[in-house]
Amino acid sequence: MASIRESLLHHIQDDVIQMRRHLHQNPELSNQEAETSRFIQEKLKTYGVTFQAGFAKYGVLGIIEGKHPGKTVALRADMDALPIQELNNHDFTSKHAGIMHACGHDAHTAMLLGAGYVLQQMRESLHGTVLLVFQPAEEDSPVGGSKVMLDDGVFHEYTPDIIYGQHVWPDLPVGQIGIRDKEMMGASDRFKIILTGKGGHASMPHQTNDVMVAAGHLITSLQTIVSRSLDPLEASVVTIGTIEGGEAPNIIPNQVTLQGSIRSYAPHIRKRLKERFFTITNQVAETFEAKADITYLDGYPATINTPKWARLARTSAARVQGETPEVNPSLAGEDFSRFLEKYPGAFIWLGTQIENADEQAPLHDAHFQLDERALPLGTSMFVQVALDTLNALAKGDS
Structure with a gap:
């Protein structure tokens, strides 16, 4: 079966690169992924994969039922782009002004489509079902697309026992796959503070209550939450x-007006951060006789892997490309976290660093690029972790 899998992966790898380039040239923002969704559906039809559509408006669920009975594994890729004007000069730059796949979701979608092709051709030997979850609106924090897909019943008919997501990671070189047993990415909350006071002439500050001064003190005071109120x-x-x-x-x-972000991993730390944020903001405003209007948006929860399935994913990664390195978690937010709140599984980082690492732009940057040699590896990783998980579940692991 391994030789058949390798042959299928080799057959589809050029298509994966071309699909990624097509999607990169035709990016769509969160909740506007109509053409992306249509492209995915057409590819699934071509591959003979049954699918359902319309979850969170543009989400798609591919369904690959193996010949043999068994459990269900879900693989997820996000679809949306960012409101960024691309500043690269390769042959497949974005055709849409002010919109760019600067977070690799084009690669995620292409790799999952490639994995879907391989797994569909292998369905005669599959013990169980593989779900292909194409999620819109990952960048639409704090709402996102995963919760909306869940609310729309994406898993009502086919419920995953285990779920995996994969993200390109420019801090890791091609050939390295990063997986942690627990925390992978952080909770990401947002806030907006409007400080209102009495203005006036700069020469007569005594006739005002200067909200600029209040804002300066507030910026400094909020930093004491991390330095003095938390472990x-x-x-x-x-x-x-x-x-x-x-x-x-x-x-x-x-x-x-001040706007910002609060990041954390542990729920109790997140709760304490929010409490101290409100207390300090209101007290600083009161000190300067100003009024603070606070909008606080609870965003994505932390992305916490299930240790057992993270370890299995590391075994899969070793089969694909060798041992996985030790990686530190990131405080960046990720909407996949809401899937992991419902189902066990793991989030995986795929190394995509370009050859000249000094020129590597980070995610969400107008110059972001990835090394496309990683795409066959990511496709293979999706396939391998699905097969290994189905086999583990068939043996009674849960």
Whole structure:
């Protein structure tokens, strides 16, 4: 069976690269993935894979039922792009102004389609079912697409016993696959603070309650949450990303708006961060006789792998490309976390670093690129982990 699998993987690898390039040239934003969804459905038809569509509007579920009875494994890829103007100059740059696949979702979709082709051709030997989950709106935090797909009943007819997701990772060179037993990615919450006070002329600050000064103190004070209110061994971050206020250099404004992000792993740390955030913000505002209007958005939970299935995925990775390196978790958010809250499984990083590592742009950057030599490996990883998991479940592992 291994030789058949390798032959199928070899047959589809050029198509995977071409599918990725097509998707890269034709990116669509969250909740607008109509053409991407149509492309996926047409490919699944070509491969003979049964599918259902319309989950979270544009989500697609491919269904590969093996000849032999068994359990069910789901493989997930996200589909959406980002509102970024691409600044690369390769032959397949985005055709859509201000929209770019800067997070590798084009590669995720192409690799899962390739894996779907291979697994469909192997269905006579499969003991169980493989689900191909094509998810829209991963970038639409804090709502996302996974919860909407679940609410829309994506798994009502076919329920996974185990689920896996895979993400391109530019910090790892091609040929390396990163998998942790527990925390992979962080919880990501967002906030907006509007500080309102009394403005006035810059020469007469005593007639105002200067919200610019209040904002400065607030930015500094919020950093004490991580440095003084939490266990220093627990990872967390409070970041102010934007500050807006004022119209002229000689006028003290009456309003300043700050927006930012809070990241963590452990639920109790996340809860404590939020409590201290509200307390400090309100108290600093009161100190400067200002008013604080707070909008706090609870975003994606932390992506926490199930240790047993993370270990199995590492075994699969070793069969694909050798031993997996030790990796540190990331505080970046990931909508796959909501699938892992419902079902056991693991999230996997696929090394895609370009040959000149010094020129590697990070995810969500207008210059982001990946080494396409990783795409056959990612396709193979999807196939291998699905087969290994079905075999483990057939032996009674759960």
